[in-house]
Amino acid sequence: MQPSSKKHPEHEELIHLLADQRPLLDVRAPAEFAKGHLPNSLNLPVLNDEERHQVGLTFKREGQLVATRLGHKLVSGAVKEARIAQWQSYIDKYPEACVMCWRGGQRSQIAQQWLAECGYIIPRISGGYKACRQVCLDILEEAALAQKPWFVLAGRTGVQKTVLLNTLDNGIDLEGLANHRGSAFGARNSPQPSLPSFENNLAVHYLRHTQPSLVLEDESRTIGRLAVPESWHLRMKKSPLVLLEATLEQRVEHIVDEYIDTRLSEGDDPGMLEAHYRGALKRIARRLGGLLYQQIDDMIRIAFKQQADHHQWVRTLLRDYYDPMYDYQLEGKASRVIYTGTFSQVQAFLTARNSS
Numbered sequence: 001m002q003p004s005s006k007k008h009p010e011h012e013e014l015i016h017l018l019a020d021q022r023p024l025l026d027v028r029a030p031a032e033f034a035k036g037h038l039p040n041s042l043n044l045p046v047l048n049d050e051e052r053h054q055v056g057l058t059f060k061r062e063g064q065l066v067a068t069r070l071g072h073k074l075v076s077g078a079v080k081e082a083r084i085a086q087w088q089s090y091i092d093k094y095p096e097a098c099v100m101c102w103r104g105g106q107r108s109q110i111a112q113q114w115l116a117e118c119g120y121i122i123p124r125i126s127g128g129y130k131a132c133r134q135v136c137l138d139i140l141e142e143a144a145l146a147q148k149p150w151f152v153l154a155g156r157t158g159v160q161k162t163v164l165l166n167t168l169d170n171g172i173d174l175e176g177l178a179n180h181r182g183s184a185f186g187a188r189n190s191p192q193p194s195l196p197s198f199e200n201n202l203a204v205h206y207l208r209h210t211q212p213s214l215v216l217e218d219e220s221r222t223i224g225r226l227a228v229p230e231s232w233h234l235r236m237k238k239s240p241l242v243l244l245e246a247t248l249e250q251r252v253e254h255i256v257d258e259y260i261d262t263r264l265s266e267g268d269d270p271g272m273l274e275a276h277y278r279g280a281l282k283r284i285a286r287r288l289g290g291l292l293y294q295q296i297d298d299m300i301r302i303a304f305k306q307q308a309d310h311h312q313w314v315r316t317l318l319r320d321y322y323d324p325m326y327d328y329q330l331e332g333k334a335s336r337v338i339y340t341g342t343f344s345q346v347q348a349f350l351t352a353r354n355s356s
Contacts, residue, residue, distance in 0.1 A: 010126050014135045017125070019207050023094035025087060025122070027101050027111045028129065036196025038132055039204050041100075044086045046107045047071060068106070084114050091120050104128035133196065136203035143206045144231035151350060152236050154218035154333070155244035157183065157322040158251030161217050164244060164347055170211035170354045177201050180224030182217075183322075185259065185280045187224060189268070198226050213354045215242075241333055242350060243340040248323075252315045260310045274304035281317075288321055 024041035026033055029052040033043040047055060051074045059067035075083065091097050099115075099122050101107035108124045115122055125132065153161050153171075162181070165171040175182050179192045193201070206214075218241070221233050228236075246254070263273055278300055285293040299313030339349050 010131060011135060011138075014125070014127070014132055015139075015207065017098065018132065018135065018204050021204070021208075023090075023097040024125075025090055025097050025099045025111070026129065027087075027099060027107050032102065032129075034194065036129075036133065036194050036200065038129070038136075038197075039201045042090060044083065044090060046075060046083065046101070046111055051075065080114070084118060087111060087115055088118065088120060091115070091122060098123045098125050100125040100132070101128050103130050133200065136200045139203040139207055140199060140229045141231055143203075144229070144235045149213040149353075150235060150239040151213060151215045151353065152218050152239045152241050152336075153215055153244060153346070153350070154241050154330075154337075155246070156251060156326050157318060158255045159244045159246040160254050160343060161244055164343055165215060165217055167347060168215055168350055168354070170209070170213050170350070171215040172202070172205050172209060174202070174216060174219055174228060175223055177205065178223040178226045180226070182219060182223050184284050185277060187276070187280070192224050192226055195226055199229060202229070202232075211354055215350055215354075239336070240338045241336045242346055243337055244346045245340060245342060248315065248319065251318060252311050255314050255318070256310050259314075270304055274300060284321070292316075292320055 018038070021040045024038055026037060026041045026043045027046045028043065029045050029047055029049050030043055031049045031052075033041075033045075037043065045052075051071070054074065055067050055071045058070050087099075099108045099111050101111075104124060104126045105128065108128060112122060112124050153165055155161050162173060162175055165173055166176075175186070177193075178198055179188055179190060180186050181188070192198070216232075216236060216239075219228055219233075219236070221227055221230075259277075260273075264270060278297055281288075281293065281297055281300065288296070296313050296316055299316065300310075303310045303313060339346065341349060
């Protein structure tokens with residue numbers, strides 16, 4: 001992506017900072033960081049959440065000067081020394097780091113000053129997280145309008161679309177960035193990022209995407225609880241489709257391996273995994289219908305009880321629920337299909353299209 005400077009004077013500088021993946025010392029409060037942050041950033045706050053709350057109340061009641069004095073009082077002595085020591089450790093590890101707060105104002109200035117007094121000179125991001133966030137949103141909007149060709153990798157559940165995508169130099173894994181496999185059964189053990197953090201990470205991945213074409217997996221608008229940017233989803237709905245095919249039995253094997261065997265081998269508790277999948281099944285019970293829901297629920301329960309073959313319930317779920325839904329959806333997309341093939345065939349096709 002070509003840097004743009006039309007939004008504000010610092011736009012191009014921030015573009016390069018994000019593209020270079022400079023380590024970022026984010027001194028905002030933890031609650032602010034949790035709502036949204038940039039990749040390659042670490043939260044080591046000037047004020048923790050409670051301290052920030054107290055300073056904010058004082059600012060509203062008594063003004064900035066009194067609030068600033070309170071902030072310095074709360075972060076003094078051993079508390080101040082401990083926080084500076086954390087910053088120093090981070091900079092020792094990442095000497096090229098920059099410091100940032102919400103708008104590049106008082107908190108990052110204070111951190112910069114305190115560090116300078118200890119002999120650590122660190123640049124401050126003008127405009128702070130707010131400016132970087134706007135740059136990320138600009139990147140996403142510009143990407144959806146760019147001339148770079150997009151290809152959407154589609155296929156039935158279990159054909160290993162994500163696996164193939166991650167073998168390509170020109171792919172971006174939306175599900176990986178969203179930390180969710182995309183289906184009702186796709187939640188992972190670790191939580192999904194916030195929506196702003198997901199968007200920021202996607203923007204940086206696109207900024208660093210230097211290939212002639214882009215490949216994305218066919219997704220609904222939402223991946224778990226996160227929404228794909230509207231402009232991206234609209235572009236994806238208009239992009240050429242490449243269909244990955246596999247037999248039903250191959251897909252059953254892929255899913256049992258990824259969703260059951262691998263998770264159990266990595267230490268997931270069988271009882272909790274059973275509860276997770278039965279809960280996921282219950283969320284789609286209305287669409288399954290009462291009889292099919294009960295049949296699959298019984299299969300899951302029996303499979304986990306015996307620690308035995310999970311192929312039956314996976315096969316039934318694919319054949320009687322996911323495949324008919326996929327076939328129906330594909331009818332409306334058939335005119336966009338430009339290639340259909342096996343894993344190796346589709347991999348070769350998309351690789352060739354990227355170099356042409």
